[in-house]
Amino acid sequence: MSARSTRFVAVTGLSGAGRRTAAHVLEDLGWYVVDNLPPTLLPDLLQTVREAGFDKLAVVLDVRTRSEFDEIPRAFEQLNTMGIWPQILFLEASDQVIVRRQEHVRRPHPLQGDGPLLDGVAREREMLAALRAAADMVIDTSNLNVHQLSSRVAHAFNTSDDRELRLTLMSFGFKNGVPIDADYVLDVRFLPNPHWVPELRPQTGLSKPVSGYVLGHDAAQEWLGHVQAMLTTVMPGYEREGKRLATVAIGCTGGKHRSTSMAEELAERLRRTGLGVHVVHRDLGLE
Structure with missing residues (x-):
């Protein structure tokens, strides 16, 4: 060897x-x-x-x-x-x-x-x-x-190929502080907040009603398309430069609804391209 x-x-x-x-x-x-x-x-x-x-x-x-x-x-x-x-x-x-x-x-x-x-x-x-x-x-x-x-x-x-890029998507709430371990910090507070919908408030972005509410807005779909295109451009450059690990943080006000929904959807889109993606919901306490 x-x-x-x-x-x-x-x-x-x-x-x-x-x-x-x-x-x-x-x-x-x-x-x-x-x-x-x-x-x-x-x-x-x-x-x-x-x-x-x-x-x-x-x-x-x-x-x-x-x-x-x-x-x-x-x-x-x-x-x-x-x-x-x-x-x-x-x-x-x-x-x-x-x-x-x-x-x-x-x-x-x-x-x-x-x-x-x-x-x-x-x-x-x-x-x-x-x-x-x-x-x-x-x-x-x-x-x-x-x-x-x-x-x-x-x-x-946990990969046999050290050339493989590993991406972490982290949802968080700005009210709890910006993650200091993120390579990118993205803001989705421009989207309508499910917090103000009484039946959605107790749920999280991991539930279908909340994710459907968030992703159902045209602005959410447009944002996801732009971010996916940006990451698709950046990631090969990271690989050429030898960077194998990257963290993208997606924030809303509390880290419960919008950021969680958007992180999960972006992860699914990126996984379909063959990229290894791990999702962390910081302010839900979930990995």
């Missing part, structure tokens, strides 16, 4: 954001997973994994390696010379959530020292900024449970 055929994913992000969960999912999917490896050992590890016949390697890289952390760019350059272009999965969450999770596990933050926990989180964000900017996929786990995070990771990496 050649090194070029080996897939490599770097799992990184904030302490408490779900790196361990992501690593376990990848392991369950058949990836060879190594946690907390000094970056300077990456080339040797890759060579060993290749000789052992593994074709999928995932390594958890984070600030626990301390002084070694700054060696990640150089290690990635060495991997490039071996024909490996790492994919980066970056996990993050809000400060409030990180603090709650760290206090729950009763373990000190690796960069906390003798100061407050939030100081350690701030230093970690600063150290990870370059990796986040270069990430192929960013997942904000603030409002995700373990099962939802596992679903997101599995969709992105």
Whole structure:
């Protein structure tokens, strides 16, 4: 097996954001997973994994390696010379959530020292900024449970072809904040709101009455056509540039009716073209 055929994913992000969960999912999917490896050992590890016949390697890289952390760019350059272009999965969450999770596990933050926990989180964000900017996929786990995070990771990496683009469509409500892990944010608040129809208000866009109401407007069909055309144009360019993971967020006011209906319909249209699509309804708490 050649090194070029080996897939490599770097799992990184904030302490408490779900790196361990992501690593376990990848392991369950058949990836060879190594946690907390000094970056300077990456080339040797890759060579060993290749000789052992593994074709999928995932390594958890984070600030626990301390002084070694700054060696990640150089290690990635060495991997490039071996024909490996790492994919980066970056996990993050809000400060409030990180603090709650760290206090729950009763373990000190690796960069906390003798100061407050939030100081350690701030230093970690600063150290990870370059990796986040270069990430192929960013997942904000603030409002995700373990099962939802596992679903997101599995969709992105449960494929035998690393050239295959994997698209996530996320419905959300603007009143609950814009997703920070989206590549595109689209607004469907221009459509009539089922919230003001008494019999539709308690339902969601997953119900036929609501989706029929939303999709029955000419503006909805026109919008779907334009967005599908845009994505059909963009996705091949992503593939040429080596981007394999993308998230498109579709928002309405509350994330319950319009955005949910439009995300589901757009997903069906894109799936008919052969594209792998995963739908997440952030503010319904559904994957």
